[in-house]
Amino acid sequence: MAGxxxxxxxxxxxxxxxxxIISTISAVRSRNAAALVCWKWLLLExxxxxSLTLRGxxxxxxxxxxxxxxxxxxxxxxxxxxxxxxxxxSSFAAAxxxxxxxxxxxxxxxxxxxxxxxxxxxxxxxxxxxHWPQLKxxxxxxxxQRPQLPSGSDFTPLFDNCQGLNSLDLSSFYCWTEDICPxxxxxxxxxxxxxxxxxxxPSFSEGFKAHELGDITRACPNLKEFLVACMFDPRYIGFVxxxxxxxxxxxxxxxxxxxxxxTAALVSARSNTNGEGFSPEDARITIATLIxxxxxxxxxxxxxxxxxxxxxxxxxxxxxxNSKCSKLSSLKLGHFHGICxxxxxxxxxxxxxxxxxxxxxxxxxxxTDFGLIAMxxxxxRLTKFEIQGCNKxxxxxxxxxxxxxxxxxxxxxxxxCKNLGATSSLKALEPIQQRIQQLHIDCVWDSEEQFKxxxxxxxxxxxxxxxxxxxxxxPANFTNFDGDGTDYDGSYPKKKKCKVSYDLNFSDIHxxxxxxxxxxxxxxxxxxxxxxxxxxxxxxxxxxxxxxAAAGLEDCPYLEEIxxxxxxxxxxxxxxxxxxxxxxxxVLYPSLSKMHLDCGDTIGYALTAPSGQMDxxxxxxxxxxxxxxxxxxxxxYWPPQDRDVNQRSLSxAAAGLxxxxxxxxKLFIHGTAYEHFMMFLPRIPHLRDVQxxxxxxxxxxxxxxxxxAESCIRFEAALNRRIFD
Amino acid sequence: MGQTLLDALNVRLVGSGKKFLVLAHGFGTDQxxxxxxxxxxxxxxxxxxxxxxxxxxxxxDYFDFRRYTxxxxxxxxxxxxxxxxxxxxxxxxxxxxSAMIGILASIRRPRFFSKLILIGASPRFLNDPDYHGxxxxxxxxxxxxxxxxxxxxxxxxxxxxxxxGDVPAAVRExxxxxxxxxxxxxxxxxRTVFNSDLRGVLGLVRVPCCIIQTAKDVSxxxxxxxxxxSHLGGRNTVEMLNIEGHLPHLSAPALLAQVLLxxxxx
Numbered sequence: 001m002a003g004x005x006x007x008x009x010x011x012x013x014x015x016x017x018x019x020x021i022i023s024t025i026s027a028v029r030s031r032n033a034a035a036l037v038c039w040k041w042l043l044l045e046x047x048x049x050x051s052l053t054l055r056g057x058x059x060x061x062x063x064x065x066x067x068x069x070x071x072x073x074x075x076x077x078x079x080x081x082x083x084x085x086x087x088x089x090s091s092f093a094a095a096x097x098x099x100x101x102x103x104x105x106x107x108x109x110x111x112x113x114x115x116x117x118x119x120x121x122x123x124x125x126x127x128x129x130x131h132w133p134q135l136k137x138x139x140x141x142x143x144x145q146r147p148q149l150p151s152g153s154d155f156t157p158l159f160d161n162c163q164g165l166n167s168l169d170l171s172s173f174y175c176w177t178e179d180i181c182p183x184x185x186x187x188x189x190x191x192x193x194x195x196x197x198x199x200x201x202p203s204f205s206e207g208f209k210a211h212e213l214g215d216i217t218r219a220c221p222n223l224k225e226f227l228v229a230c231m232f233d234p235r236y237i238g239f240v241x242x243x244x245x246x247x248x249x250x251x252x253x254x255x256x257x258x259x260x261x262x263t264a265a266l267v268s269a270r271s272n273t274n275g276e277g278f279s280p281e282d283a284r285i286t287i288a289t290l291i292x293x294x295x296x297x298x299x300x301x302x303x304x305x306x307x308x309x310x311x312x313x314x315x316x317x318x319x320x321x322n323s324k325c326s327k328l329s330s331l332k333l334g335h336f337h338g339i340c341x342x343x344x345x346x347x348x349x350x351x352x353x354x355x356x357x358x359x360x361x362x363x364x365x366x367x368t369d370f371g372l373i374a375m376x377x378x379x380x381r382l383t384k385f386e387i388q389g390c391n392k393x394x395x396x397x398x399x400x401x402x403x404x405x406x407x408x409x410x411x412x413x414x415x416x417c418k419n420l421g422a423t424s425s426l427k428a429l430e431p432i433q434q435r436i437q438q439l440h441i442d443c444v445w446d447s448e449e450q451f452k453x454x455x456x457x458x459x460x461x462x463x464x465x466x467x468x469x470x471x472x473x474x475p476a477n478f479t480n481f482d483g484d485g486t487d488y489d490g491s492y493p494k495k496k497k498c499k500v501s502y503d504l505n506f507s508d509i510h511x512x513x514x515x516x517x518x519x520x521x522x523x524x525x526x527x528x529x530x531x532x533x534x535x536x537x538x539x540x541x542x543x544x545x546x547x548x549a550a551a552g553l554e555d556c557p558y559l560e561e562i563x564x565x566x567x568x569x570x571x572x573x574x575x576x577x578x579x580x581x582x583x584x585x586x587v588l589y590p591s592l593s594k595m596h597l598d599c600g601d602t603i604g605y606a607l608t609a610p611s612g613q614m615d616x617x618x619x620x621x622x623x624x625x626x627x628x629x630x631x632x633x634x635x636x637y638w639p640p641q642d643r644d645v646n647q648r649s650l651s652x653a654a655a656g657l658x659x660x661x662x663x664x665x666k667l668f669i670h671g672t673a674y675e676h677f678m679m680f681l682p683r684i685p686h687l688r689d690v691q692x693x694x695x696x697x698x699x700x701x702x703x704x705x706x707x708x709a710e711s712c713i714r715f716e717a718a719l720n721r722r723i724f725d
Numbered sequence: 726m727g728q729t730l731l732d733a734l735n736v737r738l739v740g741s742g743k744k745f746l747v748l749a750h751g752f753g754t755d756q757x758x759x760x761x762x763x764x765x766x767x768x769x770x771x772x773x774x775x776x777x778x779x780x781x782x783x784x785x786d787y788f789d790f791r792r793y794t795x796x797x798x799x800x801x802x803x804x805x806x807x808x809x810x811x812x813x814x815x816x817x818x819x820x821x822x823s824a825m826i827g828i829l830a831s832i833r834r835p836r837f838f839s840k841l842i843l844i845g846a847s848p849r850f851l852n853d854p855d856y857h858g859x860x861x862x863x864x865x866x867x868x869x870x871x872x873x874x875x876x877x878x879x880x881x882x883x884x885x886x887x888x889x890g891d892v893p894a895a896v897r898e899x900x901x902x903x904x905x906x907x908x909x910x911x912x913x914x915x916r917t918v919f920n921s922d923l924r925g926v927l928g929l930v931r932v933p934c935c936i937i938q939t940a941k942d943v944s945x946x947x948x949x950x951x952x953x954x955s956h957l958g959g960r961n962t963v964e965m966l967n968i969e970g971h972l973p974h975l976s977a978p979a980l981l982a983q984v985l986l987x988x989x990x991x
Contacts, residue, residue, distance in 0.1 A: 608972050608975045617888040625886075628884075644975075653888050656879070656886065674905070680879075710784075714784060
């Protein structure tokens with residue numbers, strides 16, 4: 001009935017329940033919206049907000065509102081100007097006494113136990129640690145050069161004051177490896193309490209050596225999560241080998257997350273393999289050691305061994321992994337060979353790790369299609385699968401894997417595999433086309449002929465033929481296929497036609513008349529990626545983006561976020577045949593609103609191009625033209641770099657093109673930009689959050705084109721002065 | 726007033742020597758262009774760095790279109806900075822337009838500068854029947870039309886899309902730096918530069934000058950270096966660097982630093 005309404009609304013719920021409901025909201029914008037409903041909701045929202053990232057100028061810190069008293073996780077690393085030395089008496093914001101600021105922060109956020117902060121030097125933490133002695137988790141951020149101070153000084157204020165510290169994340173903190181061990185050894189009480197230590201930092205030029213790992217693990221026996229960049233190269237003194245691995249296990253038996261990566265693997269995606277796919281040196285790690293390691297870590301849930309050097313014939317060790325580490329759900333291996341070499345149809349190696357939910361393999365030289373199929377049969381619960389640098393696998397093997405895992409697989413990455421360019425990768429994923437949510441492919445455009453050859457022939461192996469002599473012929477996950485048709489909601493387009501010559505399993509279903517049948521790889525199926533939300537692309541410098549739709553990604557109705565990485569040396573290309581990279585072709589995806597455009601590993605000349613060569617302003621124009629056609633609301637952009645002068649700076653054309661993104665709300669430029677160019681941006685009507693973040697090593701010091709503090713203030717003032725209706 | 730100028734133009738004084746040295750950048754860059762040269766001079770000089778008012782790192786509101794109609798206003802800025810810092814004598818290294826600013830400054834204050842080092846300097850860019858400045862009128866016109874297109878776009882809220890690489894090769898080297906500023910400032914400043922002709926006053930310079938020239942600077946032909954050497958009034962030398970390009974402090978800083986150290990010690 002119209003008129004007075006006695007309907008019960010959510011507001012009638014008791015405050016306690018309402019508070020609980022509101023406290024479960026994690027999305028910031030939703031919280032902000034909830035806070036606008038009425039005073040009661042405002043108070044409930046404010047009192048249940050536990051995580052806050054402060055954006056705004058450090059100069060204005062005294063003006064922080066005091067309504068967020070329940071915040072336990074506070075991120076101060078993104079204050080403006082980005083990377084400036086907070087609470088240091090020499091900083092420009094010394095208008096306010098640092099002690100006063102620190103005191104105010106403590107007053108306003110009394111409950112903080114988890115802190116992320118940009119610590120340009122130890123003085124930042126000096127005052128904060130004093131006021132927040134109850135800190136338990138700390139993440140330090142520093143992309144600038146380490147100041148000239150005695151080793152370990154960065155950590156002294158923290159370790160002196162925060163006796164309850166149990167988690168330290170230095171993955172974005174530039175320091176030296178020599179800073180860490182002495183600090184941990186000098187504070188045995190704290191080291192003994194540490195349960196999480198993240199030292200996975202790409203700025204360490206060499207990574208931690210064997211004795212350092214030994215010292216760290218001896219000092220921190222209670223570690224549950226240990227992530228570290230190490231030196232596995234056997235040609236270096238102090239390389240990490242068998243003994244080191246064993247000592248880690250002996251010292252830290254409670255580990256449930258162990259992540260050991262070679263520094264080289266952290267820095268570049270590419271590997272140093274020879275023609276056969278093997279790296280020039282072998283890691284000094286034996287299978288016997290690996291078996292001992294797995295035996296010694298029964299609580300292991302996540303394991304990463306991302307090496308740059310060969311571990312050969314590792315299958316037997318991985319078989320043991322399954323039985324010893326029963327909780328293991330996530331595994332990443334780099335340069336482990338022989339992980340799956342099935343003989344006939346017997347599962348071996350990694351295929352025996354049935355419990356895995358996430359598997360990432362890189363540079364496995366001898367992995368073939370049969371290995372992939374075995375993995376698909378054995379690791380039948382995989383939701384995430386990443387494969388990189390495996391040159392013997394083909395679209396057939398991968399497609400069969402996708403079919404086998406069609407019920408669970410939602411996140412796939414295919415990178416740097418010789419036989420799997422864009423079109424082949426997409427073809428291989430057709431069995432999960434309607435399921436997959438996150439995808440990475442390389443934009444290596446297969447030649448037309450290669451594509452045509454694939455077209456007429458079989459895409460899959462016949463599972464049944466492979467299965468002969470192995471007991472019950474169908475692997476378990478096929479038996480209830482009909483029943484699984486109901487997993488999908490009825491909204492999928494019903495494609496009835498199919499070619500019988502293709503995969504027998506699926507055509508079987510269609511013959512049975514199950515209208516909800518799962519589509520196979522028929523050309524007539526149509527290429528709708530119904531659940532794809534996140535797409536990541538790698539594209540070599542100079543290539544165009546426009547063939548993407550034709551390669552198989554025509555219809556992605558719910559694609560929201562795209563990450564494009566452009567890589568290469570543009571100094572080798574003296575001219576562009578096309579003037580438009582093709583960003584505007586992404587208009588095809590109606591829900592696209594967030595983009596990361598990473599040209600940071602594109603190298604060229606900023607101002608010093610020799611005659612006949614192009615400079616980066618031309619390249620930036622090439623890449624950004626048309627970006628205004630997309631209705632992006634959030635954009636992260638990494639400008640190309642001139643390595644000779646350590647410059648990653650926005651050019652005039654880039655600034656002009658970015659300013660054409662009229663729907664933009666957030667823009668983060670990972671580089672530097674002149675004030676002249678930043679001032680183009682306030683023209684974007686709803687732009688509310690902009691920052692220059694030089695989060696690459698080494699971040700330029702202040703005497704550069706980095707926005708000076710005053711420029712930053714002027715720019716932010718101009719941005720904030722606009723009135724939003 | 727002095728303090729505001731020092732802030733506005735991002736003036737910095739670094740180094741632990743006794744003698745003052747000014748490093749002045751050219752168009753389209755800012756003082757960070759000297760960052761790889763700077764370490765060579767910190768031990769022995771007090772180095773003064775500043776940004777030209779038209780630099781992209783300076784608040785564009787400070788660029789007064791009525792004031793900066795000729796190079797004299799830039800000279801005013803330089804001298805006011807030096808006065809505010811209490812400098813009474815210094816050596817000066819200027820690139821491109823700053824070389825010309827240095828020349829004019831030394832005419833105004835004859836005993837102020839101990840030495841002028843001029844990198845990529847040119848008293849006049851346009852060719853004359855008997856003078857080879859390096860640029861033909863038609864080429865300069867092309868640069869201006871690109872800048873005017875940018876200006877039109879910028880004023881209307883569109884992206885200014887012309888970049889340094891679009892203009893003819895002959896002018897590209899020089900003009901690519903010009904496209905690194907706000908389009909209206911670029912257009913204005915370029916007109917100032919291409920219209921200026923300092924040939925007449927060169928003789929008034931009494932300070933010893935070192936003219937640094939790269940082997941292949943498309944913007945400044947070798948003949949200009951010789952012209953400067955013979956027409957500047959003081960004791961002059963020419964140093965030829967065997968490298969390409971108009972920005973040796975960016976493309977070959979180590980080599981240039983050695984040459985500068987030598988030139989400053991003489």
